[in-house]
Amino acid sequence: MRILYFTDGAGIDLSGIRESLLRIPEVLTSLRRGQEQARYVDLMQVMALPDDEFRQVPSVLRTLLINLVQRGLHQRWVNRDHRADLILRRINHRSFLDIKNEVLSFINAKRDGKQVATKDLHLLHFMSHVEITIIGPGYDEIEMWLRREVSTRTDIKVLIKDVIAADPQLDWFWPQVRETFFDSENPLI
Secondary structure (H helix, E strand, C coil), X not given: CEEEEECCXXXXXXXXXXXXXXXXXXXXXXXXXXXXXXXXXXXXXHHCCCHHHHCCCCXXXXXXXXXXXXXHHHHHHHHCCCCCCEEEEHHHCCXXXXXXXXXXXXXXXXXXXXXXXXCCHHHHHHCCCEEEEEEXXXXXXXXXXXXXXXXXXXXXXXXXXXXXXXXXXXXXXXXXXXXXXXXXXXXXX
C-alpha cells in the first residue's frame, strides 16, 4: 500500500534546493509547461534568484512554483511505474490533525485487515506493508511526525521515503544537498 504526501514545499525558499531541482528533467518539463500560466514572468529566472530576492516573490507565484515542482517530482515517481492508494497534499491548507487522522485511519484499516479502497490491482502484491513517499521540496511537521511516530509502529511495517532520495538516478547529488540544508534538530528542508 502506498501513500503519497505532498509537503507545503517550504524548501523551495533555499537556492541550493532550487538549483538541484532544476537538474531533474521532469521538473524542468513541468516548469516549461507551467510557463504558459505565468506569461509575464520567466519561471526559470525566478528559480535562479538569490534567496533574499526569492523571498520577495509574491506568494501566488511561489505557490505556482511549488505546484509545478511537485508535479514534476510526481511525474518522475509515476514514470518509475509507481502508483498510490492515497494522496495527501499539505498545500490544500489542511490542518495537521486532519492529515494525521487520515493517515492513521488508513494504516489502521490496513492493519485490521479491512478492505482498503484501491482501484489499482497492480498494488495487490504490495499490501503487506505501508510505504509513505514524501514529495517536497522540503519537509514540514507532518513529515517529521511520520518519521517519529508512524515509522516506529510495531503492529504494521511502515516505510517512509523521500521521492528524490529514493530515486537511484538522483542519489548522485541529493545526499549532498540534504546534508547541506538538513539539521536533525531544526530542519531547513
